Amino acid sequence: MKPVLTPDETSRSFWERHYGKMTTPSDGRPSAMLVRFVAGRAPGRALDLGCGRGDDAIWLAGQGWHVTGADVSETALAAARASAQATGVGSMTRFECHDLSATVPEGSFDLAFSMFMHSPVEFDRLGALRRAAAGVAPGGLLLIAAHGSCPPWSWADPETAYPTAEEDLAALDLPEWRRVFVGPIAREATGPNGVRATVLDTVIAVEKVRP
Template sequence: MRPPVLDTDTPESFWDRHWTGMTRPSSGTPTAVLARLVAGRLAGRAVDLGCGRGDDVVWLARQGWQGVAVDVSPAALKAVEQNAQAAGVAEKITCARHDLSQSLPDGAFDLVLSMFTHSPLDFDRAAVLRAAATLVAPGGLLLIAGHGSLAPWAWTDPEIQIPTAQDVADALALHDWKVVEIADYPREVRGPDGQMVEVLDCVTALERPGD
């Protein structure tokens, strides 16, 4: 459960409080769609935008990728460093603090991740995703996963209209890019009182044409 938003919160203070308050240990398990869609791709340079505690970027480093872990929260980036050290891949991961609505890291990447980068604060996710696409190197993959629906205990209004995977693709308007996957997947989640509900995960994966 995420903490409540305070009137005085900035993105850094909110997410620092969130990650500092996490009592469940980091799983070390990558997002399922990442493991599935990256299988068979040559390892290269990856950036994880909104990396949290870094399970995805640490897993990539274990597969031979060089990774840049990006988050607004210093607490999250500290957790990434600890997880990378424990996994023996600290030399393969660089941490960079960015507020994604304000800045992104420099460089071209063979894999650009935006995995569930939602926020209860004011956050133009569509604009961030369009900017993320500019980081993809020729032949590289843009992989976006997001919530397609919210559980009743979610941190925002469960009635809010959330874009589907196709909506995300349409907003990006990358018409010359190869569609790797555009799909909405049901998933069961367990609530704070043990209740189970079905939510949707939206996956938009597009490959930039090579030179």
């Protein structure tokens, strides 16, 4: 169901309301694309853009990464901190509140990733991704997974045309980075009430070239 937005809606007010309605614990499952593209990489420092309730960050911390998660919702971040403590990775994680249209966490990261950072409230998604890319250390990975198709349970209009991975990469303007993978990947996904569907993800995985 498409969310109802108030006339003065902001990213912060929308996502606070969204996460405030959630009464069941997060399922703790990491994103499939994160698991796929991080496999085999040596743990280091990671940045999770739009971390929500922290599933990806907590999973990464369990693999030995030191993870900074950023989200605009303090409600989501409080849940992420509690889950990290409960799973024993509190010392490996840090969760910061950011309006990603304006700021991202500072630092140098061996991995910066964004898993489906879409919003019904307009915000500067490409700007956030560019700022995250600037913080990737030489040899580090920038990983972006986004919707390439509209699943049956999506908020979006069924006719929504999503950018391709090539279009997003061109907009990011990272010509000197090495391509690991850029393109679409189909997968089976489960939505609310157990509804299953084949969805298309657009994936960008690029490494910053060492000098």
